[in-house]
Amino acid sequence: MMLSPDQADSDHPSAQSDPESLASDLKVGCMSDLEAGESRGRVTHPQQLSREEKRRRRRATAKYRSAHATRERIRVEAFNVAFAELRKLLPTLPPDKKLSKIEILRLAICYISYLNHVLDV
Template sequence: SQGKSRRRRIITVVQRQAANVRERRRMFSLNEAFDELRRKVPTFAYEKRLSRIETLRLAIVYISFMTDLLE
């Protein structure tokens, strides 16, 4: 290929481990937020645990319903 050759960034083991820890914390935080949202959105007791996308869609519908109710 022509043009400048790109140098690949060397990532150390320590940097990779730190990135993994940050990603695990990020995912834990995201999962906690979704769990909290699931508790706020009304569902039937027999329903399976909602996926993230189902939770978001149901929350949108619920917020719209509550908004209409207040108007």
């Protein structure tokens, strides 16, 4: 059954009250839903978070941690490759002697110093 705008259907809630009271009922209903959501901790306001807090939350995700671990693995691998290449350039006895990273750096410093001395003579 179709009603004209002048007719009121007694079953329809908006027909029983004026528009202002209907709007206030809707606001009250929305506010109670909002308050209930806040009490459950589901409503967040990201614009109120500090930059540091946003960064912490983003870094706490599994996707971010996985990507970071991958980047770190690649960085460490490149670092180790660079040390291996430097190690190949340094003369030691025996040539295949295992050296720590600090030993490689100290030996490189001494070798560069030696080469400078040879060039100066």
